[in-house]
Amino acid sequence: MKEFQRKQIIRSVIYSVPFLIILAILAVFLARGAVRVVIKERESLKYARNLEEKAVALVLRKKELEEGIASLQTEDGIKNEIRSRFSVTQEGEYIAIIVDEKQSSTSTDAYALPWYKRFWYTIIKDK
Numbered sequence: 001m002k003e004f005q006r007k008q009i010i011r012s013v014i015y016s017v018p019f020l021i022i023l024a025i026l027a028v029f030l031a032r033g034a035v036r037v038v039i040k041e042r043e044s045l046k047y048a049r050n051l052e053e054k055a056v057a058l059v060l061r062k063k064e065l066e067e068g069i070a071s072l073q074t075e076d077g078i079k080n081e082i083r084s085r086f087s088v089t090q091e092g093e094y095i096a097i098i099v100d101e102k103q104s105s106t107s108t109d110a111y112a113l114p115w116y117k118r119f120w121y122t123i124i125k126d127k
Helices: 004-014 017-072 075-086 115-126
Strands: none
Touching: 017 075
8 A cells, every 4th residue: 555655656746747847848958959969960961061072172173283284394385384374476486366347337227216217118118
């Protein structure tokens, strides 16, 4: 009988409102901590991906620079670089500059006139 009474007391304490409120607050704190861990994990994954992309970009940049250095170690590469940076020529070479013809626009363009004038001119021209 005493065992039954002890169990009743424990049940009444466990199912009491203050104890349930304390358990709810504890559950909220535990859930909040778990959510923070998940958020930090996602941020670290994004950061890791960003670092991987930067590493790939740096490897490509390194290859480009190595190719540029290799081309500058040849005489033709040096000449091409000087030509591209300073726009100079060697002796006996000439630069030809080709200029396009300018298209002059006329003020009597048919589409510059309003629609009713174009219509009137088409009627008059037919006669």
